[in-house]
Amino acid sequence: MTNPSAGNVAGNWQDAHFGEQGGRLTYGDYLQLSGLLDAQVPESDPAAHDELLFITIHQVYELWFKLILHELTDARDRLLVGETYLPRVRLERCLAIQRVLVGQVDVIDTMTPQDFLRFRNKLSPASGFQSAQFREIEFLSGLKDPTYLQRFRGLSDLETSRLTRRLDEPSVWEAFLVTLEKAGFAVASQEDRIASLLTISRDREHYGPFWDLAETMVAHDQAWSLWRARHVLMAERQIGTKAGTGGSAGGAYLRSRVELRFYPELWELRSHM
Template sequence: MSAASVHEDGAKLDFSRDMSYGDYLHLDDILNAQHPLSADRNEMLFIVQHQASELWMKLMLHELRDAVACIADDQCAPALKMLARVSHIMAQLVQAWDVLSTMTPPEYAAIRPSLSNSSGFQSWQYRSIEFLMGNKNAAMLEPHAHHAARRQQLEAAYAQPSLYDETLRLLARRGIPVPASHTQRNWRAPYEPSPEVEAAWLAVYQAPHLHWDLYQLAEKLTDIEQALRLWRFRHVSTVERVIGFKRGTGGTSGVSYLRRMLDQVMFPELWTLRTAL
């Protein structure tokens, strides 16, 4: 290697024959994936923010799927690490709204016609995350009917036990009474809260020294749901700031729809048990 190929601190400079940073990350593909359809400069912000969020969601799905598999296989310890990472990913998604909220109503109005009917409502990755967390709704499969591969991936997430379902099955395998209605149910159906499930979690929380990994798992799930609530709140707040109460590009009622989503609870007994402690 010639002296011209090496920086003064020893770093390699010539990558004509070796893989570089940009090669490894396929940066040309990523950085050339922004194609604004309007002449307005602010469209770049809108595209990059949503593309970056989809990348974070890709990682979140990677972690969630493996966490669910670990819990189903009685491997609680690695699942805890994966779920902790999910919470940190959610923090990144929450902070992303700070950047998008710098877009003013006139700036968004200039690019809105270019969006046509495209909307974050149609994000198949976000829908997969919701399914994996237990928010099952068959109607949410329909926006993806035109894309067979995506529809198939979504249907797989829709049909399998959710993160919470597998957690409750783990409790039952550990000898903590969980009703069969919640360990052998129709996984496609929306989750229904249960006093018996709350009692099962109470047993864990009242004796954490006996159920330490389950206690930790419950707190990790609570962390994730709290982060999801923050994300939803920042979402509705940003949308209201940028478009007011106009309908969403995907056809939803916009802010009104997003406010209804604030009331959804993924792991209900982990919240109601706190009153009983």
């Protein structure tokens, strides 16, 4: 049996010229696709087949990095005024994105070392070490490393000013401490902070929002380390023990970075429970 209203829906859809109801905005304009899809420019000539994959995956990473910065900045700003609910929501979104960041390594793993070597020599001295947004995420999360600005001299003026700003402004960790302080917890010394966090951990009925927030921060931290660990395997699968295009020892350098933490005191807390 036919459904008369279904026929109407189809008829209305055609009559209305769906997507052309008089407005001028199109999908392509809204998403600036002409610029976006024009921005994959291989260095190899003739182009090595897998270079498009390599460029695309890095661009996708940088877009997700931009969104993570947007979320973390808002989480930090809200923590500074004592909020806990939306900061946790923002961090949960970062976490979902970070799982995607780890998952999409599978796409790079479809490239063989032979195919990577067809264009790798064109990349030097560039490397992921130069990703300013990656470093901004680290600074904003809580892992501030002022020596990065000296170690990497090829930053653009804009990148330098953004990174300097991230070093100067409060990190998510510093803002978390502001929130705890506003709620009456002592945060001046590491001893104070561990004691405060222990109090929170022992009375979740009372301090649930603080506990949940701290756990989401641990998850954000953990997911970043998982990406680092996955990146070591990605790199060694491609280049073994060779030095990196960026001038580091390669896999050995990357492995030394896996143990870095955004929130060492939240991990330390576990030992005191």
